[in-house]
Amino acid sequence: MKTPIKLKVKPIRNGTVIDHITANRALSVLKILDLPNQKNTVTIAMNVLSSQMGSKDIVKIEGRELASKEVDKIALIAPYATINIIRDYKLVDKGKVHLMNKISGIFKCPNPNCITNTDEPVNTKFLVIEKKPVILRCYYCERIMEESEIEAQF
Template sequence: MNEEKMLKVEKIRRGTVIDHIPVGRAFKVLKILRISTDPGVTVSVAIHVKSKKMGLKDVVKIEDRILDSSELNKIALIAEGGTITIVEDYSVIKKFVVKLPDIITGILKCSNARCVSNMESAIKPSFTLLSKNPLSIKCHYCEREMETDEIMDSIL
C-alpha cells in the first residue's frame, strides 16, 4: 500500500494531520503539543514512513483537536515544511505548509539564563531566524544564537 492510500484508509472525522515531519521528530511534536497530558485526545503516530519527497518521514494525526497559530508556530520550529491538514466531517477544510516566520515571538524562551528576557516578566522573548536548515535563531535581546537541540529544550 502506498502512503497516499494508507493515509486515506485511516481518515479521521475531525482533527489535524501533520504530515512531512522530519523523520525522528514525531515524538517531539507530541511533546510540544503536550498530547500526553490530554487523555481526551486520540493520536496516531506513524514513524519511518516512506516518502518520495523526503525519503523517510513521520506523520501525526490528532483527533478532535484543531491546532491554534501558536501551536503551528511551534511545529514550524521542529518540522519546517511540514504539511498541516485540518479535517472536519471527514473532509479537508484547510491544507497548508507550516513556515517559520522571520521573527519568532512568544513560543520559546531564550536558552541563556542570564538573558534579560528571562528576568523581566513584562517582555516577550523574540528571536530572529538566521537559517532554516540547519535551524538557527538569534535572541533579539542577548544575541545568543541557538540551534536545534537548544531550541527544542526552550519551547514554552
C-alpha cells in the first residue's frame, strides 16, 4: 500500500508565490516587500532542492498581489525568480521577472560624492551592465555595483 504524499507547505487560496529565488535571498525579498510587517500570512522555504538551480528559495504571500515596482526590485536580487498569482487555489498567471536596462529611483547610489546624495533634486538612475550576475553602473558618477552591494541596499 502506498503512503500518501504529505505537503510540507499548504497551498494558498489567494496571493502570490515567488519561486526560483536565488538561494538564501528569501529574507531580502521579504525586506523589499516590507514583510512580515503587514497582516499577510507569509510562508518561506529556503534552500529547497531544485533541478534547474541546485537550490532555491520560495516565498508565499497570502492575500497580496505584487505591484510592478516590487517585481522590479525583486529582479535585482533574484533574476531567475518567477511570480505566480493564485486565485481560489488556482494558478491564474505566471511570469518571470525581467530586469530592465535602466533602474530609477529604487535605491541610493553608495557613492557619498554622487550628485544623487546631495541636496540637488536628482533621482538615482542605474544602467544595467550585466544581468546574470547583476551588475549596475550609476548613470551620474559611474560607480559599479555588484549583486552583494545591491542586496545590501534593501
